[in-house]
Amino acid sequence: MSALRPARVEDLARLAEIERACFGRADAEDALAAELDRAWSRLYVDDRGEDLAGFVNLWRVADEVEVLFVATAPTWRRQGVARALMAHALHAARSEGATRALLEVRRSNAPAIALYHALRFEVVGERRGYYDDGEDALLMASAL
Secondary structure (H helix, E strand, O other): OOEEEEOOHHHHHHHHHHHHHHHOOOOHHHHHHHHHHOOOEEEEEEEOOOOEEEEEEEEEEOOEEEEEEEEEOHHHOOOOHHHHHHHHHHHHHHHOOOOEEEEEEEOOOHHHHHHHHHOOOEEEEEEOOOOOOOOOEEEEEEEO
């Protein structure tokens, strides 16, 4: 059974594993620990009891939220984890008074783009050469 909840310090090692598997970030554990300390940061996990299936990290700034990362562990992909995490995070943001959500996504990441469209995000711009490898990002937004 899945439980969507705020991340805790004891989750950091597993969240770092997931982030490294998804994004290859060497300093993942330190970066995620910093997110737990930021008042404006929200970090939610999909807790499957014996395992964490994924997480979403967003920042609340005034009446907007910026989705920084959505990551699903490789063994849990294509099972609705990212959709559930995003829906939970966006609902929580709305309940805190946010009226708009923003995110960047790789132009080549068709599954993520399809998910974001299903969650009512629209492409509102692009960021050329946004990623380290030079790939462009699509800027997407959704009214909450």
